[in-house]
Amino acid sequence: MSLLKPSLRTPFHIDFAWWVENDRDWHVYFRSLLCPEHQQLLADLPEGTMVDWIDPKTAEVRPVDGIQHAIMSHCALLPDFLTEHTALVEAVFRIFLVNGNQPMSVEEMSNQLHRPAATILRTLSGPRVYRGLRPFLEARPEEHVDSVQVPDA
Ligand SMILES: [Zn+2]
Numbered sequence: 612m613s614l615l616k617p618s619l620r621t622p623f624h625i626d627f628a629w630w631v632e633n634d635r636d637w638h639v640y641f642r643s644l645l646c647p648e649h650q651q652l653l654a655d656l657p658e659g660t661m662v663d664w665i666d667p668k669t670a671e672v673r674p675v676d677g678i679q680h681a682i683m684s685h686c687a688l689l690p691d692f693l694t695e696h697t698a699l700v701e702a703v704f705r706i707f708l709v710n711g712n713q714p715m716s717v718e719e720m721s722n723q724l725h726r727p728a729a730t731i732l733r734t735l736s737g738p739r740v741y742r743g744l745r746p747f748l749e750a751r752p753e754e755h756v757d758s759v760q761v762p763d764a
Contacts, residue, residue, distance in 0.1 A: 617736045619728055622714035622747040625707045627679065629743035641678045644708070646686040653681060667711050683711050699726060700734060704742040714747035
């Protein structure tokens with residue numbers, strides 16, 4: 612894996628494969644982001660249910676997790692989802708949910724969040740990956756959820 616030092620122009624996105632690999636309970640976290648209405652509506656949705664997500668910019672259809680779909684198409688668009696009081700990492704994570712996980716540079720995040728670009732860059736370019744926020748690499752081979760190894764299987 613090549614580690615290029617990210618710059619202010621490096622596009623980032625939420626790498627959902629990171630969540631699957633690094634957080635066994637990622638469904639619990641994503642469910643906590645649902646609005647009260649969707650918490651109820653999707654309470655019985657089996658984990659791993661995929662639905663078609665239509666990329667708002669390219670009109671490309673991609674399969675996404677049903678919970679992520681509800682968040683990106685509804686819950687993240689509610690006014691209280693992201694406020695000026697939201698902690699930095701959480702705010703960065705949430706703008707990607709609001710915009711349907713379109714790759715965005717630190718400069719763009721800084722403009723949208725009105726927070727200093729240098730602070731965002733320092734946070735995102737450190738050794739630790741927060742909330743699956745990683746540089747978006749176009750040439751990267753597809754990572755499929757079903758290729759993830761379960762250690763004790
Ligand atoms: Zn909702």
